[in-house]
Amino acid sequence: MELRVNGHPVTVHAEPDRLLLFVLRNDLDLTGTKYGCGEGQCGACTVLLDGSPVRSCQIKIGAVAGKKVTTIEGVCRGDELHPLQKAFIECDAMQCGYCTPGMIISGIALLEKTAKPSNAQIKEALQGNICRCGTYNRIVAAVNLAATHGEKNHA
Amino acid sequence: MLSRRSFLESLGGGLLVLWTLDEQLNGQESGGSHRHGDDERLPQDVAAWLHLSREGVVTVFTGKAEVGQNIRTSLTQAVADELRVQPAAVRLVMGDTARTPWDMGTFGSRTTPQMAPQLRKMAVMMREQLIIVAAQDWHIPPSSVAVRNGSIVDLKSGREKTYGSLASTVDWTKIVGTDGKLSAASDWQCAGKSLPKINASDFVTGKHKFSSDMRRPNMLYGRVLRPAAFNAKLATIDTSAAERMAGVTVVRDADFVGVAAENEWAADQALRRITAKWDERKQISSNELFSFLKANPEEATERSNDRPPAAGGKEMASTYTVAYIAHVPLEPRAAVAEWDADSLTVWTGTQRPFGVRSDLAQAFHLPENRIRVIVPDTGSAYGGKHTGECAMEAARLAKGAGRPVKVVWSREEEFTWAYFRPAGVIEVESVVADDGTIQSWKFDNYNSGPSGLDSPYKLSWTSTRFHETRYPLRQGSYRGLAATANHFARESHIDEIAAALGMDPLAFRLKNLKEDRVRAVLEAAANKFEWSSSKRARGHGYGLACGMEKGSFFACAAEVSVSPERKVRVERVVEAFECGAIVNPEHLQNQVEGAILMGLGGALSEAIRFADGRILNARLSEYPVPRFSDAPAIECVLLDRKDLPSAGAGETPIMGVAPAIANALFQATGVRVRSMPIAPAFGSSNV
Known part of the structure; x- marks a missing residue:
């Protein structure tokens, strides 16, 4: 089966019922995408599918043939971190860091759609992502910071 | 049902370790041996803890585990401080039984008060030795040299030797036991500042391998x-x-x-x-949990003072309950x-x-x-x-x-086959004089645990008992242990007394507190919250809680709103926290904020339901944990006591959240909820 992962064509030999999450992690060794709950409740497994955020633990690999998948490994711009990745570091918006890739993917999906989101829009977009360490307010600050950087970049 | 003894066997003594922490730690202090800890004693030689490469990189070996509390960062700061090197020159090898000295475990907020000074001591010994060998090489007295950014400097001539160039001139296994003087917090260069999380870029890129x-x-x-x-x-x-x-x-x-x-x-x-x-076989369900705990006591430990109970005054009695909850670490x-x-x-x-x-x-x-x-x-x-x-x-x-x-493990396995924070029943009986002094205080905790039983209040007569009971689920450690349950009961009851006397909850606490460090955080939190001056909106209530545990001190002020549909929301939390000299202000604040969020889940809505040996809500869709929309506005006041040793901070800030919320809910509605979680007991539409 052919798909594009982080801009590269990839051929996967996998039973079509297998979940995208585990094909990414176990077959392609893209382990930045995490398992957290297996029922689409925690957002740790969030990836972009043709640009939209999806829960990769809920999607069978057979359903993504020919589609574009972006994981946390694919969001850097060359050697440079994505502004939201930088903002997470700057705002200390993590503790254990396990939810971080899913948070960043969800945040990037929001920023692609809404360049300068309100706090309410950020919370709504990230409501499906759980940070058990409780850094929510810092994550909101990080998305705001990245949005501000983005504005500067475009100015 | 498990008895406590068979449980201990099944856990390999894990819980026992917690409750006899102090004795075991004393054992850990003695003796001398090498790294690769086959021996449960702390090695005394520098080589066991530190390695200095020719390039000047310092590798630190500690058996502690990094689980998000950012000790990789804080311990780096400690070593960089004493060695006078940049933190980038320090690497930590953590939690590797083949490479690090034996360690009992990462719990009880012990890393900062115990491991940091241990590593500082080793770093001082390394620094002092490097000074000696450099001075010997130059044939000048050690007092004529200084250390600066990874080099020894001859103060007179200005010539330098890098640490790396001296690394192989010392047999670090022979450098033992000289008790160097650790830097005072007021002299810290690297610690005391907000060094960012050491390997943060590996987490934001997904490179880190869990x-x-x-x-x-x-x-x-x-x-x-x-x-x-x-x-x-x-x-x-x-x-x-x-x-x-x-x-x-x-x-x-x-x-x-x-x-x-x-x-x-x-x-x-x-x-x-x-x-x-x-x-x-037939097993009890969560519906009959509390009566089961009360009906099945095994052993009790009591602490009381010798004074006789004072007679006269207002008598009060309340029973508080705390449900089983799960940790839900996002990585199972x-x-x-x-x-x-x-x-x-x-x-x-x-x-x-x-x-x-x-x-x-x-x-x-x-x-x-x-x-x-x-x-x-x-x-x-x-x-x-x-x-x-x-x-x-x-x-x-x-x-x-x-x-x-x-x-x-799948999430369902994690919810089912791990262990839970113990459920408990806590009975409090008090007698208080009309002038607001507490005459007697009787406190009985069934099953939830003996942590956080020390009262910060002046009590004429007191009896505190922890009753071990039989219990239905596998239970064990949890952030803060039973101190959360015990503070929930104590600080709720304190509020009940204040209300019965018609006294302001802040004034009543300040009148009865005996611990100055608790008083300081309570005053700081109340000031920041504007407890006395700020006007409550309709349907809103304010609540306070304070206390101490594991060498740190907290006060929590919460604002709660209740909608006409009985939805309870925590709008704002101010927490003042003091844990001695602050090692990393940003990371400390992050811990306090995180503890507030985690505490909010157990306070409001988290509860494990079970029947006949099955967990009935072993999924995140049925066991809600706090999300973005639940996060209140949070303000932290961190009191930096550079004159006091640093205590750990990963646990204690969780303890005031539940009672502050319950007390705020009482102020908002007049309803006193004595159960954790609060929302279902209140009949809230949250659940």
Whole structure:
């Protein structure tokens, strides 16, 4: 089966019922995408599918043939971190860091759609992502910071 | 039902370790030996703890585990400080039983008060020795040199020698026991500042390999057959269909049955083809939990003062309950096990790498030096990862399959087969004089635990008892242990007394507090919250709670709103916190904020429901934890006491959240909720 992962064509030999999450992690060794709950409740497994955020633990690999998948490994711009990745570091918006890739993917999906989101829009977009360490307010600050950087970049 | 004794056996003494912490730590202080800790004593030589390379890189070896509390950063700061090097020159090897000195485990907020000074001491010894050898080389007295940014400098001539150039001139195994003077917090250069999380870029890029991300050549994926219910015994089993599957190994050892396969999907398929019948027995349900605990006491420990109870005054009695809750670390238990002949290496997320090594040694009848447990920085724990079940399962499957095996627990397994924060019943009886002085205080805790029982208040007569009871679920450590339950009861009851006397909750506390450090945080929180001056909106209430535990001090002020539909929302939390000299202000604040969020879940809505040996809500869709929309506005006041030793801060800030919310809810509605979680007891539309 052919798909594009982080801009590269990839051929996967996998039973079509297998979940995208585990094909990414176990077959392609893209382990930045995490398992957290297996029922689409925690957002740790969030990836972009043709640009939209999806829960990769809920999607069978057979359903993504020919589609574009972006994981946390694919969001850097060359050697440079994505502004939201930088903002997470700057705002200390993590503790254990396990939810971080899913948070960043969800945040990037929001920023692609809404360049300068309100706090309410950020919370709504990230409501499906759980940070058990409780850094929510810092994550909101990080998305705001990245949005501000983005504005500067475009100015 | 488990008795406490059989539980301790099943946990390998994990819980016992917690409750006898101080005795065991004293044992840890004595003796002298080398790294690779086969010996449960702290080595005294520098080589066991620090390595200096020719390039000037300092490698630090500590058995502590990084689980998100950012001790990789704070311990780096400690070593960089004493060695006068940049933090970038310091690397930490953590939680690796083959490389780090023995360590009891990462819990009890002990890293900052114990491991940091230990590493500082070693760093001072290294620095002093480097000064000596440089001065000898130059034939000048040590007093004529200074240390500066990884070099020894001759003060007169300005010539320098880098640490790296001196590294191999010293046999660091021989440098022992000189008790160097640690820097005072007021002289810290690196500690005391907000150094960013050391390896943060590895987390934001997904590069960091958690245990669940580990991969070994030829690795298989394992799954374990779970009993139908707790305490069920395997009656019959048929594994033949699974065994016929290509590439599948079925491993069976008494009641342990597991499979290993080429990928996670094949392992799931194989597990489904195993048919098993279990003999179950009737067990109690969460509906009858509290009456069960009260009806089944085993032993009690009592602390009381000798004064007779004072007569006269207002008598009050209340009963508080606390439900079982789960840790829900976002990374579930995970392990990769690999055998090489009769040596075993396991990568696993645990707070007790050396404890897990002992458990594995016992299970496989191997000497401990044949087993290596490595703890990659782990996707949180909160006291929930003291044990090594997953390591054991991976090791059994790897042995049976003859190949490395990874086991990652599903969320449902994590909710079911880990352990829980103990549920409890707490009874408080008090007598208070009309002038607001507390005459007597009787406090009985059933099952939830004896932490946080020390009262910060002046009490004429007091009796505090912890009753061990029989209990229905596997229970163990949790961030803050029972101090959260005990503070919930104490601080709720204090509020009840204040209300009965018609006194302001702040004034009543300030009148009765005897601990100055609690008084300081309470005043700081009240000021920041504008307790006395700010005007409450309609349907809003304010609540306070304060206390102390594990050498740190907190006060929490909460604002709660209740909608006409009875939806309870925590709008704002101000927490003042004091833990001696602050090591990393940003990370401390992050811990306090995180503890508030986690505390909010247990306070408002988290509860494990169970019946007949089954967890009824073993999924995130049925066990809600706080999300973005639940996060209140948070303000922290961090009191920096540079004159006092640093205490840990990962646990204590959680303790005031629940009582502050309950007290605020009372002010908003007049309804006193004495149960955790609060929302269902209040009849809230949150649940």
